[in-house]
Amino acid sequence: MIAPATPANEAERLNSLRQLDIINSMPEEAYDTITELASYICKTPIAVVNIVDSQHNWFKSKYGTEITGSPRDVSFCGHTILEPDNLLEIPDAAKDERFIGNPFVTGENPIRYYAGVPLLDNKGLPLGTLCVYDFDEHTLDEKQKKALKALAKQVELLFESRRKNKILEELKGELDENNKILKEFASTVSHDLKMPLANMILTADILKVKYSNKIDKEGMDYINYLKHSGLTLSDYINGILDHYSNNRANTGKVEEFFLNDMLEDIIDLLQIAENCEINLPDNNLKIIGNTSAIGQIFMNLISNSLKYNNQEKIIIEIDCTENKDFFNFSVSDNGIGIAKEKQAGIFDLFTTVAEKDRQGRKGHGIGLSTVKKIVESLGGNIRLTSSENEGTIFEFSIKRYNI
Known part of the structure; x- marks a missing residue:
């Protein structure tokens, strides 16, 4: 042998x-x-x-x-x-x-x-x-x-x-660990910033009230700018915390509700101006789902349609359909639209498209990333159709609950 x-x-x-x-x-x-x-x-x-x-x-x-x-x-x-x-x-x-x-x-x-x-x-x-x-x-x-x-x-x-x-399992493990660290870091830093930031905003208000008759217009402009910057940073921090918080699909309450009733409540919260027309679905669809999660999605999409719109009259159309497995929704507007070359990364965290919104403020690129995260946690998906200066349509679905 x-x-x-x-x-x-x-x-x-x-x-x-x-x-x-x-x-x-x-x-x-x-x-x-x-x-x-x-x-x-x-x-x-x-x-x-x-x-x-x-x-x-x-x-x-x-x-x-x-x-x-x-x-x-x-x-x-x-x-x-x-x-x-x-x-x-x-x-x-x-x-x-x-x-x-x-x-x-x-x-x-x-x-x-x-x-x-x-x-x-x-x-x-x-x-x-x-x-x-x-x-x-x-x-x-x-x-x-x-x-x-x-x-x-x-x-x-x-x-x-x-x-x-x-290799994919190892990469997923590393990615999960990195996301965990990033989430903890974002949460810690954001919470640590909120208190001094609140103090800064409050101090600006106190200065305006107590010393308004002793500070000239230029000084008041600086105080207003300080407060505005503080509020902008506060919104940014709240967005970060919202994005990295637990999925709303896991924390919200699943219940039966009518879509148009929810949308009317959201419109009231947003304090819609007179130059804005929001058309709700003809059919007031009865939905069984996570109210807080679905409400957050619509709140963000409608808010974006209002902010990124340069038309004299803002028009927003909301529609819905249902089938055996999914509820399907769409939110369309006549706003500034999104250029084709910028659409691929629109749902990425910290990605912004427009330089400024209707009020002259720059977005943080957190909202749509959070929306996508919530939609996917509800078992659905989201996509957009848009042309620059011709408006945008967001279409998303959520999986039906059986209770």
Whole structure:
């Protein structure tokens, strides 16, 4: 018997194998289907997806045997991986000097036939084999060999899919951790800023009341500017806290309500000017859902339609439909619109489109990101249709509750 040699790239090969993290993983139907097909096509009683580690072979999938692996120094597959580009076929192991005296050839139910195809990673490193065994002398015809190689290619695709999924899981874990840190940081900083900011705004009001007859117009303008800046920063901080707070879908109350009743309450809160026309849906849809979450969505979208509008008369149209699975809504306006090249990132945090709103103030780019987050937490999605200077339509859906 001749023990298999060690490949020249063994260190790289083992590193790739460890990154795959497949040894001792649970059985999977995708692999088991391949070994069963390999046995059927090659007309052999045994087929195995074998992983070659530093000292042992481990069977990721096996058909026709209860053995789960073997020492590498007596393995057939240890020889197979030495020629990564070739199928290794042993018609009669009892007559091959590499396997004469091998315990699998001389023991109970001795193996006589073996054929194996190396399983390569995306760099061409052999990680294991797809192999078939028989207790009798055997050979494969060309069609069988071609089929066995094709099945091996499918195993390689499964390996690559596993590798990519692991990378995605690791990235997701890192992203979740980073988001957690960012959320904690934003919350801490925002809360720490709110008290001194409130004091600054209050001090500006006190200065105006107590010293209005002692400060000239320029001085009062500075005080007004100080207060305005404080209020702007306060809005920004509240937006940050709102964005990173728990999903409203998880904290709000699910109840039955009429959409138009909610919209009328929102319009009252926004104190709509006389030059604004808001047309509610013709059908006062009865909705079962999270009132605070849905209200926050409409509050933000309607507010944006009011702020980013340069028309003498503002017109906002709200519509709704329903189907078996979703409520579907739209909010359209005749405002400034959004240029095509800026639409892709409109829902990204801190992304702003317009330089200033109707009142000459610059937005913070938090509202629409929060809206998207809430809509998705409600099981829906949101999209926009817009042309510059021709208005914007926001369409969003929420999944129906059954209570």
